[in-house]
Amino acid sequence: MVRSSNRLWLVGTLSLAWYLGSAALVLAGPGAYPISGYWFFGRSSRAAWRAALTKARATGADTAIQFGPRPKATDLGELRDLAPFALSPELVAKAVQDLAGVAPDAEIRRVFRYGAKEQFGARLLEHSAYERSVRIGDTIIWRLAFPFDSSGRPSELPVARIVDLVFVSGSTKDSVAMLLAEAGALEMQVFVGMPTAPQHPTYPWDPWGTVMPTFLRFANRVLGDYAQRFGASEAFVGVYQSVELPVAARTLRAALNCYRDQHVLVRQKLPGRRIMVSPYWDARKRRPTGVTADSVRRGIIHIARTDVDIIAPQDSRGTGKVGLFWDVEASAPVAAGLHCVTGVGETTYGDAYHANTRRFYQAAREAVDSLTAEGITVDLWANLEGFAPGKGIPCGSFTTSQRTTKERLDRQIMMAGTYPAKLVCYMWDSYFTCQAGHPEPLADTILAGHDQPIVVAAAREDERLVLTGYHLAGGQAEVSDGDQVLIAPPGTGVVKRRDPGESGRYPDGLEWVEWAWPAGAGEACRRIRVRTARGWSQTVILGE
Incomplete structure (x- = not known):
């Protein structure tokens, strides 16, 4: 955790004055809004990162979190037609031709593409006879090979019988490097999104177990690259595990296995950096995914045993899977904004949900405390969903969900209670920056009312x-x-x-x-x- 100090608030104040004008001078300080971390999309310039982080810093944020890109299965024909490969179609044909010269007995089994706004270093390349990078304008393409013998065990490339190819498209405008630089200047901490396991083609909520050997070898290279490029960055405090799973007594075994396998690599390549996960929970009685507080308690224990440092359960109010009501309000009708949620409709809170947000975070805290007694240390955070269910005025091109209000965020903070150690929010972009039918962006409303009780x-x-x-x-x-x-x-x-x-x-x-x-x-x-x-x-x- 980055420690706050007089210097920190001075830096924040000077930056705010630059971005927001002199009125911002009263906003920085210990009396900030309780939410202190946000998810962010990538950006293509340091100025863009500086503007976003400075405004978030003004509200009280000291933490930036990013999702990790996901390798996607493709084939050579499709790859040729996709950007940026379509700009240089000979790249794909040359990759096949060169592989035949280096590994004459190898068959190309699978092809993946991986898009990242990053400029990886030499650590990404391991097979010098074949692997290389090519620059096309501001885009950099790396072609990588992952060789196996006939039984599926990793092998040397020249004697391989099976090869999986991964084509990485990156950028000379390295968003992660710029984020770390700007966050460091504001004394903020960053959880970089590590590679996300490929989705199962039939069960997309599961990691694709069949391709995990290739994915883990690829992820290991990326983590090694991070260690080499960002090892000295004080802002780089950890990685974010983007594979999501439900908090439940009976949860997704494939996701838990993915966690265990990938987290071993983090410990090896990035010792001292923390691993953060943000699972979700569902309290709806009329859905098979709905769970009780006892199930949440056991689910947190399952997740903690995959060697994580921070569990930040999504409060699930943005999706309507859990309600913001007190026990004494169980007979009250649900908020009108929840009528559109499957399994809720026009009913009472008690009929719709097994429990409220408060009881779920209480159960999570009980689980974490029981783990502490066993010698397993995990921090409990809360990920308060900063959006609302339903369709209406879009809040950015990536979603049909609606932006929420400060009044509802205040209620989410209230319902989380004293159980989490830190409050973070999905997400800054663009739920806090769009207007979407409101008089001003949500970030501005928070800046104006950051010290309301x-x-x-x-x-x-x-x-x-x-x-x-x-x-x-x-x-x-x-x-x-x-x-x-x-x-x-x-x-x-x-x-x-x-x-x-x-x-x-x-x-x-x-x-x-x-x-x-x-x-x-x-x-x-x-x-x-x-x-x-x-x-x-x-x-x-x-x-x-």
Whole structure:
């Protein structure tokens, strides 16, 4: 984790002033928005990366995450017609001709293409007699060979009987290198997307086990290249595993096997770097994929045993697989925006879902704590989905999902509670940068309201009311049973605050604030919210 410091906020402030103007000077600092990491697409210039990261930094982000490209099966004929190979069709024919000269007894078994906005180094090439790179404008193409003997064991290329070819198309405008450089200047940390296992042709949610020997050898080269090119980068803190799987007691065995095999390579090539995964969960009762909190608990343990460092479960509100409701709201109708979700429709939360977001993150925390007792250390983060289900005004060319609102993001933060150690969000591009029918981009709304109060938990301790959340200090606490409303008298104020850079398992900026329990408030007074000069928080339920 990159430690925050006075220098960090000075760097952020100067960069913000350059990008956003003098108004941004009040936005950088420990009182930022609780979400501190985002997924980003690649970019073709350092200026583009600088602009995106600087604005994200202004909201409080210190982490950038990227997906890894996926090799795609193809054939030589199709490859010739695809960009960028169509610009130089002789490349494919020459690859076949040269292979026959180097490995005369070899048969080409499979062909893969791999697109990356990167400029790999010499570490990608292992067979000097055959493998090489060719530049076409700003594009670089690497042709790689993965030889096997007749029984399918790896062999030397000249005596190979079977060869799989991988054609990598990269760029002289290395997006990953530029990301690391700009993130380093802002003292941000980056999880680079490592290669993603090919999809099974029949069961696309599974990694393709048959081709894993070739994929793992290819991934090993890429990881070795990262070690060589980025080993000295302080911003490069780890890799992101892009293969997704459900959090469940009975989960995808092929994905777990892929995790284990690929993570061994990370430990060998990138010692000290962390491995992050972001699985998803589904609480819908009317879908066969729906699971209970107990199943989530066991699923987290399965994933943790594949040698990961960070598990950041998707809260699944963007897809509507889980609802943002309190236990006492189980009989309430689901939000209108969830009516379009398969297996939900117009019903109540209790009829639609096995459990709410809070219970799932609680189960995940229980699993992580039980692993700690066994000597297995895993950090639990929360990936809050920054989009909404349904079709409407597009928010970028890559999706038909809708952008969400800050109000709903605040509620997602509230429902995750104190269980995750860090809050990240899928994704910055372009859910936070598009307008899509709203007055302004979501990022601008967050910048304007970054310090509005968010309560995530409430507890009564004797005659004290202790609230946990963000930007609560100095506020007024309101306690209600739905009819009467009572104002809690001021207490001792801030009991504790999680400062940026402090070690621990709570998100930066989380604070515990104390009020006196209001006289006359009975057991039914469980609905609590806080008002500060920046507005009202949403309502939290005491004890949930």
